[in-house]
Amino acid sequence: MPALPRRAWIALAASALLSACAGLGPGRTDAQPPIVFVHGNGDSAATWQTTLWRWESQGWPRARLHAVNFANPLARDDDTQAQAGRSGTAEQRDFLAAEVDRVLAATGARQVVLMANSRGGNAIRHCIQSGGCAGKVSHAILGGTPNHGVWANPGFRPNNEFNGAGPFLTALNAPKGPDGQLLPAGAVGVEVTPGLRWMTIRSDNNDKFAQPDGLWIGAKGTPTNVTAEGPALRGADNVVLPGRDHREVSYHAEAFAQAWRFVTGRAPASTAVQPEERVLLDGLATGITAGSPSNQPAPGARVSVYAVDAATGARLGAPLLDKTVAADGRWGPLATDARTALEFVLAVPGLATTHVYRAPFARSSAVVHLRPERLLPADAQAAAAVVNLSRPRGYFGLPRDVVLLDGAPAPGIAPGVAGVSSSKKLLAEPDRPVVAEFRSGPIAERIVGRGWPAKEGHVTLIELHE
Known part of the structure; x- marks a missing residue:
């Protein structure tokens, strides 16, 4: 590949790095407000990659698009107890509040738009309700956020952040009047904090974390007391994307189109990446x-x-x-x-x-x-090479999708609710091509990787863009 001229290379560097934590750059009006994207549980800012591209492709300045990266992205088992390598709701709230302030200071804007996937929506709601973000946010978009819990049972992991009957979500969902004041228990008010526009985006029945049965939390056959409507909130514009999964309701082109319309008041000219x-x-x-x-x-x-x-x-x-x-x-x-x-x-x-x-x-x-990637000792002993296929911005769903790895259906994907985002194949020989193919509606990707010797501590990951 020919080397770029030094001046062009420097210009490219400056342009791309504008979307990172530094260099947000003032100078635009609030006609294109800064948008802060908040990833979900265990994920990173990288999940927003294609979404950032879509906003850029429609003319949104790269300098006004910022993806948050929480240091420890996994939630604690018990939100009230410190846990190594994990974060609590207060940490998430305070980190997001600091990011909002930093983006506002860097851009000179009055308010930001916040858009989240899954757990990121908890941080947004918490920040607006009690973390100092009220008044600094014009729009909040929550994709697949389990606003009423992944389960709602006071006797099962009662202090977990995702328990709809636990103290954290109960406080967020407490009924509020038009001025934000709390209403008496049992009163019908809004569940969102007033003063800004709210939108939720959810699936009709294909979100693994909005299911009536506890299969996806390791409790098959136990009612969760949660339905597909769990991500919806009173007081928000509640949008349904039929067939989309827990991640797609944030990262799919259809989710981008809904977010663009919500922020701008019109449909995007295209959802394609230019x-x-x-x-x-x-x-x-x-x-x-x-x-x-x-x-x-x-x-x-x-x-x-x-x-x-x-x-x-x-x-x-x-x-x-x-x-x-x-x-x-x-x-x-x-x-x-x-x-x-x-x-x-x-x-x-x-x-x-x-x-x-x-x-x-x-x-x-x-x-x-x-x-x-993790390489299990048993896999390293059993196979010459280990190849993983990953879809970070969506789950694999059968029969909705076609997912092939090394010429055969990718292992470990069961039909029904789209619930896994990775597949692993053990190879009998290393150093050969391994083809991954994924098709879902108009989305089609084909990536060829190679197997590397597992016994020497190597593992292959084939990662899809969409």
Whole structure:
């Protein structure tokens, strides 16, 4: 790949990094307010990648799009008890409040738009109700947020954040009058905090965390006391996207269209991602903290990036980038284009070396966050290579989707509610092409990776964009 001229490379770097934590840049009016995107439980800012691209493709300034990255994204088992590698509701609320203030100060805007997936909506509601965000937010969009719980049972994990009968959600959902004052118990008021516009986006019946049976919380056959309407809130515009799953109600093109209309008052001209000729990529190299997925930087991690043959996954020459990350965890920037398939190699000391295969990136992104895959000792002993297929912005659903891995239906995906976002295949031999194919309606992706020797501590991840 020819090297970019230095001046062009610097310009690309400045443009892409505007969407990261620094460099939000003032100078726009509130006709295009800053939008702060808040990821869900266990996830990272990277889940918003295609959503950011869609807003950019419709003319929203990259400098006004900011994706939050919580350090410890998994919720505690008991919100009242500290737990290593996990976060409580107060931590999430306070972190988001600081991010809102920082974005407002950097852009000079009066208010932001907040958009969340799943647990991120809890942080938004908490911040607006009691964390200082009231008055600083014009619109709040909650995709798949379990506003009435994943279950609602005072006797089962009573202090868990996702218990609709627990203290956290009970307080958020307490009925309120038009001025925000609390109404007596049993009164019918709004469940949202007044003073801004609210929208919820939910599935009709395909959200794994809004199901009447406890299958997805490990309690099959036990009623959850929650229905598909659980994410809806009195006082909000409640939108249903039929057939969409727990993540798609935030990250799918249909969710983008609803959010765009809610913020602007009109439909987007298109939901397509418009490719850029020159692409600049950057992100964080992160690890695992106390056994939980982490968004904290992993200093000392080594990141190598290769251009690969899209048909075979074979490397095309020397690495485009080879870097040991510093304390900030950032592995880039990397200049590329919208036609080149890539292999990212993440080596975090003490963890498996992860080889991540991605289709060409349509646009620049500063949230290409890399997190190591787990390699189970039993898998490393049983197989020559381990290949994982991941869909971070949606779940796999059968028969809705076609999901193939190495020429056969991807393992571990049962028909019914879309409930898993990854599939694993054990190979009898390493160093050969492995094809992953995914089709869901108009979405179609085909990515070819390669198996790497598991006994030497390597694992392959094929990651879908959509």
